[in-house]
Amino acid sequence: MYKLNNKFASVALGLLVWQSASAVTLEEATSIQRELVTLDSHLDTPANLVVPGFDILERHSYGHDFSQVDVPRMQEGALDGGFWAIYSPQGPLTKEGYEQSRDTALLRALAIRTMVTAHPDVFTFATEASEASEIKKSAKHIVYMSMENAYPLGTDISLLDTFYKFGLRMVGPVHFKNNQFGDSSTDPDGTKWDGLSPLGEKLVVEANRLGIVLDGSHAHDETVKGMIRLSKTPIILSHTGSKAIYDHPRNVDDALLKTLAASGGVIQMNAYSEYLAALPADPERKEAFKGLMALVKNGSEREIILQKRREIEHEHPGVKASFDVYMQHFLHVLNVVGPEHVGIGADWDGGGGVDGMMDVVNLPMITQRLLDEGYSKKDLANIWAGNALRVLQQAQDYAVSLKAKQ
Template sequence: MDYRARARELLAAHPVVDGHNDLPWALREQVRYDIDRLDIATDQSATLHTDIPRLRAGGVGAQFWSVYVRSDMAGDDAVSATLEQIDIVRQLADRYPDDLRLAFTADEMEKARAEGRIASLMGAEGGHSIHNSLATLRSLYELGVRYMTLTHNDNVAWADSATDEPKAWLKVARRGSPRTESGGASSEGGGGRRAGLTRFGEEVVREMNRLGMLVDLSHVSSDTMRDALRVTSAPVVFSHSSSRAVCDHVRNIPDDVLALLPANGGVAMATFVPKFILPEAVEWTRRADENMRAHGLHALDTTPEGMKVQRAFEAEHPRPVATAATVADHLDHMREVAGIDHLGIGGDFDGTAFTPDGLDDVSGYPNLVAELLRRGWSDDDLAKLTWRNAVRVLREAECVARTLRAERGPSNATIDQLDGSDG
């Protein structure tokens, strides 16, 4: 069988819904949003992972564009930068109407597919984008944001990140009512310290449910994952996370959390970032990040200057190379634990300096589908992975929101009220 040709046929019928792409941030960093200088209607492979010709070649039918801002931005600066990110997504949809269609609902995703356009949705990456304000959260929803990742690489005042020191347990202890998780001490922090949601964080999740905004649990600590799954009344997503059992990195999802997805209805969208999927790449990336900082650059800098530094380091220290088969290993395991109804894809293109061979950019999805076909995945399995599961999750979140909005109005709770003035 020509697996690649079969993959293209499948994607024509059931295109990819990708959970996470950082093109908006790349446009900010490279051209300060001047899209006359960087026209994604043409091949931009010299500087980006993403442009319209390669989205088409990759069989992408819907894209959650990340309206990400770095987590070292704070307060109103983070909110303002997030608004700029939302604005550029809207500019792109206006500039390329034959190819991109803004989508805010599951039905609009389906309409875009029927029209032969790429549904363009938005996800905010990190709770710092709302500056501890539920009103700001609601405003982002009104502007079209349909998921929010509760944290990025750093904690927020009400939720702990996988890659920061746990702090939420301090607020819980100060209230005099420490919570314990089933299964003993947390893997983040140890010694029984939890690393999850505060009371205000729980209120954020409830308000997201009421709005119909998906709760994204990529980047958060394992305890934050468990807390959110305990509190939420709607399905969650992991917009770009893979399996911790396959690659032991804190950015990945533990099996006990994956096992909770069937009851919740959520979807885990496997990412392609080599340091999250290939064990041999974890230490190499740590040293590459240190090298970036030594050159005065942020570890996530993917500007031409940043990539020049990265490529020089790679030339001296050859990196372990992931492939489409590496991602397929994660998906095989995640299917065993969570089931086929709870899987998706979140490549993280233009948010990572390095990509797997065969998944070099957004044109590579047929290579992953072909690999899964070789492993015996059925057409129905693949249709769920690429399209159906993601659309279902958004539709179910919308249904939950309709019920909750009929029951209660907006929450006006503040972090000071729920967590104390130290929040």
């Protein structure tokens, strides 16, 4: 019996050595990733573009100013670009609230366009799915424009056409709370519309007409189901996780994942720690952040606010989910719907980040892990950009087909 066990131990040790020898190094993974078009479907970085003193061309650090995306770090992390999000906070569902948010959203769209026009040797603005690969070949970064929360449109659906002309190619109807378009997954008051509102249904039709991809992230499950049912083209979940791994309202269950995939849709994996795992409560940190927000509301200088934030992180460091937990979400979803329906939308500069992957520098870790799990270069090409671009192409093809019928 001893000899038999010893034999098995030798086989196991040999297998372990083989696995170690065959594992892809991070350097190799980065090299492979550089060959692919790589996009993140939800970059909240435009919020930093309007911050005085922030230069997208300079290297920043999360530890200093808590930003996660800039050109030097994109280059190091082999990220070509993505969908740069227009976001403005949701206010009351009133004419005044809509107008204020509309103006903020237009200025944010302008900031994205200005970033590109000010640095034509670094960025290229994209509106067609086919443009991504050509932009990569030119060694420039890819800038698509998206809108997180359609609240700024108010009740005037025609405004979507205005943003389309600015270059908008993806729109999500809701954010943290219910609005005029439908129900959010996280509104503390529960649902209002049992999914999409009548105006939300019109938004779906108009997005289809224009060739804009519909984004179901942040939306209630019933809202997502309504979007899938009504949309003539596949939808995307631009930054979402798996409810099977962590039961949070922002995540989706396997049944909805399968419905999404059956319709041709794609889920892009979120790295927002609070949505990935149950994290310990920290009342002192929460209280300290109240003081930080008071400084923000009072219009304190940016360096004062940053210094206060650094003090909080030193005295009450935030607990993040692990990279392994993030990959549990990722690998589970891949197992459920396959690599043709999964992508990456980590929520950079919008709260995303896990231990070991707190900015875009560390993105090749994902590629390394997927290669180690046996996914092919073709799979990686789909995951990193192909799936999202396919959905965009389908949206655009449908819009063209409508014009042909006129």
